[in-house]
Each structure stands twice: as C-alpha cells, then as structure tokens.
Amino acid sequence: MSNVDLAARIPNNVDLDHDPRLQRALEKWLPDYLSWWQAMGPQGWQARDVYLRTAVSVDADGWARFGHVKMPDYRWGVLLADPVPARTIGFGDHLGRPLWQEVPGEYRNLLRRLIVTQADTEPASVEQQRRLGDTAPSLYDLRNLFQVNVEEGRHLWAMVYLLHRYFGRDGREEAEALLARRSGDPDRPRILGAFNAPVEDWLSYFMFTMFTDRDGKYQLLALSQSGFDPLARTCRFMLTEEAHHMFVGETGVGRVVQRTAELLQEAPGRDVRERGGIPLDTIQKYVNSWYSISLDLFGGEVSTNASDFFASGLKGRAKEPDYEDHVALGATYTVRRPTASGGDGRLVAEEVPLRNAMNEVLRDEYVEDNQRGVDRWNRTLERAGLAFRLRLPARPFHRAIGIYAGRHYSPEGEPVDEAAWEARRDEWLPSASDRAHVADLMRAVHEPGRMAGWIAPPSRGVDGKPLDFDYVRVT
Numbered sequence: 001m002s003n004v005d006l007a008a009r010i011p012n013n014v015d016l017d018h019d020p021r022l023q024r025a026l027e028k029w030l031p032d033y034l035s036w037w038q039a040m041g042p043q044g045w046q047a048r049d050v051y052l053r054t055a056v057s058v059d060a061d062g063w064a065r066f067g068h069v070k071m072p073d074y075r076w077g078v079l080l081a082d083p084v085p086a087r088t089i090g091f092g093d094h095l096g097r098p099l100w101q102e103v104p105g106e107y108r109n110l111l112r113r114l115i116v117t118q119a120d121t122e123p124a125s126v127e128q129q130r131r132l133g134d135t136a137p138s139l140y141d142l143r144n145l146f147q148v149n150v151e152e153g154r155h156l157w158a159m160v161y162l163l164h165r166y167f168g169r170d171g172r173e174e175a176e177a178l179l180a181r182r183s184g185d186p187d188r189p190r191i192l193g194a195f196n197a198p199v200e201d202w203l204s205y206f207m208f209t210m211f212t213d214r215d216g217k218y219q220l221l222a223l224s225q226s227g228f229d230p231l232a233r234t235c236r237f238m239l240t241e242e243a244h245h246m247f248v249g250e251t252g253v254g255r256v257v258q259r260t261a262e263l264l265q266e267a268p269g270r271d272v273r274e275r276g277g278i279p280l281d282t283i284q285k286y287v288n289s290w291y292s293i294s295l296d297l298f299g300g301e302v303s304t305n306a307s308d309f310f311a312s313g314l315k316g317r318a319k320e321p322d323y324e325d326h327v328a329l330g331a332t333y334t335v336r337r338p339t340a341s342g343g344d345g346r347l348v349a350e351e352v353p354l355r356n357a358m359n360e361v362l363r364d365e366y367v368e369d370n371q372r373g374v375d376r377w378n379r380t381l382e383r384a385g386l387a388f389r390l391r392l393p394a395r396p397f398h399r400a401i402g403i404y405a406g407r408h409y410s411p412e413g414e415p416v417d418e419a420a421w422e423a424r425r426d427e428w429l430p431s432a433s434d435r436a437h438v439a440d441l442m443r444a445v446h447e448p449g450r451m452a453g454w455i456a457p458p459s460r461g462v463d464g465k466p467l468d469f470d471y472v473r474v475t
C-alpha cells in the first residue's frame with residue numbers, strides 16, 4: 001500500500017490507476033488547481049528554482065526528497081499513511097466497532113462539513129501569504145515560506161481526494177468551491193476567521209506558523225483518531241509535513257527575539273527601533289493578536305457540534321488513546337464563563353457535559369503546547385540578562401468566537417468596559433505605529449547567507465546544506 005506511484009500525473013499511494021472514474025475527476029480538477037496556484041500562489045516567484053522537499057513515500061524514514069524545482073512543477077500527490085493494524089473506532093457511541101471505509105450514511109453531512117472546513121484553511125493560508133516573497137529577510141526564509149506554501153497546497157489535495165472519492169457529485173462541487181472562495185474577500189470569504197486576516201509582514205507570518213499552523217496540528221491530531229479511516233490516514237500523513245510549519249514559526253519568532261536581545265545588550269536603554277530591531281513589547285502585541293485569533297479556531301467552549309463530532313466517532317481528542325473513558329457520557333468539564341448577560345463579564349465556574357466541551361479540551365492541549373514554545377523564547381531573554389518575559393494572554397482576551405465573544409478582557413483576563421478597551425487597545429494589540437515600524441523593516445535580502453538586521457540567523461540550514469546555499473535562485 002505504501003508504494004507511491006511517482007510516474008503518475010497525480011502521484012499517489014491510493015491505486016488511482018485502478019479507479020479510472022476518480023482518476024479522471026481528479027485530473028479534471030488538476031488544471032483548475034494549477035490556475036488557482038498561478039493566480040493566488042506566491043506572487044512573482046513561480047518561475048524561480050526553489051530548494052524544496054517533496055513527499056515521495058509515507059515511510060517514517062526517507063519520506064521526502066529534496067531538490068531545486070519551480071513551484072508549479074511541484075509534485076502534489078495524494079498520500080495516505082498505512083493503516084494501523086486492528087484499529088477500531090476509538091471513542092463515542094460506536095466505540096470498538098470496525099472502522100468505516102466508506103462514508104456512514106447517517107453522518108454524511110457532518111463528515112463533509114469537517115472535511116470542507118479543514119480543506120478550506122489550506123488554500124486560504126497560501127492566499128494570505130502570497131506577497132511575502134517580496135520582503136523575505138533571507139533566501140533561507142524565502143525557501144521555508146515556499147515549502148510551507150506547496151505543502152498547504154498538498155493538504156488541499158489530500159482533502160479534495162476525500163471529497164472526490166467519497167462524496168460523489170457534492171464532493172466535486174465542494175472541490176470547485178474550495179478554489180473559488182478567497183481569503184479576506186467580503187463576498188466569498190474563507191470559512192474560519194483567522195484565514196481571512198491579512199498576513200502582511202514576516203513577524204505576522206512567523207506568528208501565523210507558530211499559532212495558526214499549530215491549530216492545524218491539533219485539529220489534524222483529532223481527525224487522525226477518526227472512525228472514518230481514510231480521513232484518519234490522510235491526516236496522519238499531513239502531520240508529518242505540519243511539524244516543519246511550526247518549526248518555521250517557533251524558530252522564526254525565536255530568531256526575532258534573539259536579535260532584539262542582542263541589540264538591547266549592545267546598547268542598553270536605547271530604543272531598538274532606532275537600531276533596526278523590533279521591540280519586545282511589539283513582539284508581545286503580535287503574540288496577543290495571533291494567539292487570540294487562533295484560539296477562536298477551536299470553536300465555542302460549549303458546542304453541540306463538538307458533541308456530535310465526538311458522539312459520531314468522526315473527531316476525537318488529540319491524544320484519544322491516552323484517556324481511560326472514551327465514551328465521555330456522564331462526565332463533566334469546568335468552563336469559566338461570564339456571568340449571565342447584563343453582568344459585568346466576571347467569570348464563574350460552570351460544569352458542562354464533557355462531550356459539549358470537546359473544543360475546550362482540544363484547546364487545553366494546544367495552549368500547553370504553545371506555552372512550551374514561549375518558554376523557549378523566554379530562555380533566550382533570560383540568557384541575555386533581560387527582565388522582559390513574553391506570555392500568552394488569558395483565554396478570554398480578544399475573542400470573537402465562543403462564550404467570551406462580544407465582551408472585553410485584558411490580557412490578564414480581567415473584564416474591562418468598552419471605554420477602557422478603547423483606551424488600552426494599542427497597549428495590547430499592534431498599533432498603527434507598531435505595524436508601520438514592522439512594515440518599514442520589511443526589505444528583501446537576496447544575497448545567499450545574509451540576514452535582514454531585525455532577525456538572527458537560524459542555527460543551521462535546510463537538509464544539511466550551509467546557510468549560504470542558494471535555497472532560492474533569484475535570477
């Protein structure tokens with residue numbers, strides 16, 4: 001099963017050549033995908049050679065091949081992880097029953113919605129990042145941007161395969177619609193909030209890959225547990241690629257922190273802005289912004305959708321096998337919700353049925369994972385002898401989805417009224433002048449091995465190559 005047919009027009013390990021109808025359908029979608037990629041993918045770089053890894057197998061060792069390719073020639077393939085022997089449905093009402101290899105009729109709409117929502121984020125992120133190539137701080141970073149972009153394209157392929165293979169005509173229509181929506185377009189926006197937010201500078205890009213791609217990691221972990229086996233296997237392989245996206249984010253922000261720390265050490269007390277760096281409090285505001293937008297991606301704290309996804313066996317918890325109780329009936333979960341409407345927003349603990357709190361359970365794991373990254377950034381500050389520490393804002397801060405939406409909270413989680421929010425907003429979220437300063441620093445650096453002045457070099461290159469390797473051939 002794990003043999004990948006690389007000679008095929010669509011590389012795959014799903015025996016596409018034994019299903020001519022499906023193969024024709026996907027081959028018909030391929031040119032539409034390529035037109036979308038040309039129109040909405042990295043602008044101005046399609047003809048350049050980029051040192052990219054391509055997934056060529058699903059074996060843990062040696063699944064990727066590196067080489068210079070032009071992005072439109074990237075081999076976007078359909079790859080499913082090998083089946084897990086003897087796996088059965090691991091949670092919900094069908095616990096212990098055989099996995100579904102075809103769509104269970106009663107859950108068709110629920111499942112399609114999950115797949116379409118996941119799928120929609122992939123091209124959305126490519127659209128959000130399409131102009132960043134103009135201002136990359138180094139060829140190393142430029143290459144990493146394009147690597148992430150082509151892999152998000154492959155993630156779209158992964159989901160479109162499921163839509164075409166398992167959902168007939170509706171699936172084909174959804175696959176077309178995925179190429180028609182546009183990030184940030186008021187008339188046909190992408191489905192989820194964060195995927196309509198502009199990503200205009202590289203600090204935002206690193207925050208996006210740190211926080212928003214990490215939502216991807218947790219949603220994919222939850223879907224990897226799915227009783228619908230093709231979805232589980234697809235997501236399992238996507239996670240292999242996803243790790244690099246978060247590496248780009250965490251080390252990207254880490255290198256900015258490091259550079260700022262160096263500038264502060266060289267000239268204590270001086271404004272790092274004058275020396276071409278990004279102030280720590282600006283970095284904190286970008287954290288506040290992207291972290292809170294990404295928290296929204298987990299959906300409401302109390303959600304009947306989440307309960308349905310879990311009960312049906314379609315979407316589990318990130319580490320479902322680690323729990324003892326896989327049915328989650330009768331159990332409760334404590335959420336801190338604002339006192340009833342008209343109240344002042346103070347939070348009171350409330351017990352809710354565990355199944356309804358599954359979004360929050362997943363968010364808990366996500367928060368912890370982020371904290372580990374923030375702790376690593378703070379170690380850099382500590383080593384530099386600086387007192388400043390970065391931190392994740394409290395969960396109610398700046399939320400648009402769920403029980404905190406429509407109210408205001410400080411980064412410490414204290415309720416604040418409208419006037420206080422307006423007065424302090426620029427302390428908590430990037431202000432126009434913070435954005436202007438960051439925008440001003442965004443200038444492309446194209447000399448191999450050189451870095452822009454606002455970011456430290458990475459500790460090593462890609463695929464064992466030196467830092468001054470020609471990761472992207474600019475001419």
Ligand code: BYC
Pocket residue numbers: 114115117118121122125152191192193194212213214215216217219220296297298299300301302303304305306315359401402
């Ligand atoms: N923005 O019951 P509720 C990735 C909607 S990222 C706008 O509270 P539910 C990637 C919701 O749809 C991973 N709308 O939430 C990262 C519902 O609408 P309806 C993407 C939102 O349904 C970087 C209503 O509000 N994968 O891969 O339990 C680069 C009430 O919703 C939002 C997935 O998301 C929002 N933030 O949970 C590239 C996995 N949140 O039904 C890629 C699949 C909620 O009233 N999706 N709404 O019309 C899901 O599991 C669920 O749809 C969600 C929402 C967790 C997203």
Ligand code: FE
Pocket residue numbers: 122151152155216
């Ligand atoms: Fe993805």
Ligand code: FE
Pocket residue numbers: 152213216242245
């Ligand atoms: Fe990603």
